[in-house]
Amino acid sequence: DVAVPGKVSTRFDLEKVTELRFEVEAGEAAEQVELELLTGMAEVFGSELNRNKKYTFGPGSKIAVFTWQGCSVNLYGKPEVAYVSKDTPMLLYLNTHAALEQMRKQAERDNERGPRVMVVGPSDVGKSTLCRLLLSYAVRVGRRPTLVELDVGQSGVSVPGTVSALCIERPADVEEGFSVQAPLVYHFGSTTPGTNIKLYNKLTSCLADVFSRRCEVNRKASVGGCIINTCGWVKGSGYQALVHCASAFEVDVVLVLDHERLYNELKRDLPHFVRVVLLPKSGGVVERSKECRRDTRDEKIREYFYGFRGVTFYPFSYEVRFSDVRIYKIGAPSIPDSCLPLGMSQDDTQLKLVPVTPGRDLTYHVLSVSSAEDGDEGARKGIVESPVCGFIVVTNVDTQTQVMKVLSPAPRPLPRHTLLIMDIRFMDMK
Ligand code: ADP
Secondary structure (H helix, E strand, C coil), X not given: CCCCCCCCEEEEEECCCEEEEEECCCCCCCCCEEEEEEEECXXXXXXXXXXXXXXXXXXXXXXXXXXXXXXXXXXECCCCEEEEECCCCHXXXXXXXXXXXXXXXXXXHHCCCCXXXXXXXXXXXXXXXXXXXHHHHHHHCCCCCEEEECCCCCCCCCCCCXXXXXXXXXXXXXXXXXXXXXXXXXXXXXXXXXXXXXXXXXXXXXXXXXXXXXXXXXXXXXXXXXXXXXXXXXXXXXXXXXXXXXXHCCCCEEEEECCHHHHHHHHHHCCCCCEEEEECCCCCXXXXXXXXXXXXXXXXXXXXXXXXXXXXXXXXXXXXXXXXCEEEEECCCCCCHHHCCCCCCHHHHHCCEEXXXXXXXXXXXXXXXXXXXXXXXXXXXXXXXXXXEEEEEEEEEECCCCEEEEEECCCCCCCCCEEEEEEEECCCCC
């Protein structure tokens, strides 16, 4: 085999049903690590590796190379850690996939709908990874499942602060994950559901409606079912949001990762026909620090504007007059019930569109461009429930000339003029 020039290579011979776990050092200066399958067969989170192809993993990557039959692989470069583990829950995960596939077969036979699965658990237990695995296994046997991403902190589909749905048509790319084409994305605006739980639940219902309507007209989507990834917030309102999601999507299966109490609570609170299954987490899942999460979020926004790996995007920077756009924040600060106008409830305030007067403090904020038609006051009603068509970042505000400068993936003009402000900020260091 041809080594990677200037890099040490380390060979690992894996027995069957074991995995090689490795982490690439984080940080700008860190060196990438290449992986090559030499003999046998292996997969990374459900996607098969090609032999004698070098896969590159960048700073901060945490990878498991799993083999059912045994294999040997080479790593080029210096991973922060690399070890082989015999102790993996992969067999249980595969059995879960087999059970879901059984349900799809039955749905096909009986002209019913396929399994709707919700994956829950605290943060850093491998929820996203399990979703990816189950989706990749499903497409590999010819299904067309849908990924529903409800993790507003670490979205695998769009920028942070959004919820979304994506039809999965091919297994995740080993290096890049799922190809994200034409996702359905809604604006939430912050990285934790707690900032506006009413809005969060509302958007969950919106996604469920759209998915159900698609299932009515698309048999493959219906049989394929969906895999819903959720937030790691599993207490209080976070728990209520999970129960709400289960009911909105009419889920059939809930996979609880590594949290016995949550498992018992859901078994108690969900209808009896919902199958709640407790699964162990993989010992390989790595806990991420606050900083690490923030960096990942930042990176996700950077990718949106500048592309990643082989693909480079060239975003545009242009000026937008305040008078040409309408900027809103969703949700007014809550006020005591006794002070609410007659006939108004707390729900109304959380879903209310509050006009934002552009000022200096708008700088660096990420704004969603709503797909809602630019219209009069009447049209405002549908904005919360309209998907977004893209994102911009405010890079400068000039209150004197009433103009703001924005970073945008497309040249001017903006496709729509209704903008929704996020709590999330992005400083463009390029
Ligand atoms: P969650 O969605 O529950 O927050 P993730 O699925 O994002 O957790 O997993 C956290 C991190 O652990 C990710 O970087 C993922 O690549 C890594 N990871 C998951 N499973 C393994 C494993 N078996 N070996 C090594 N790393 C893993």
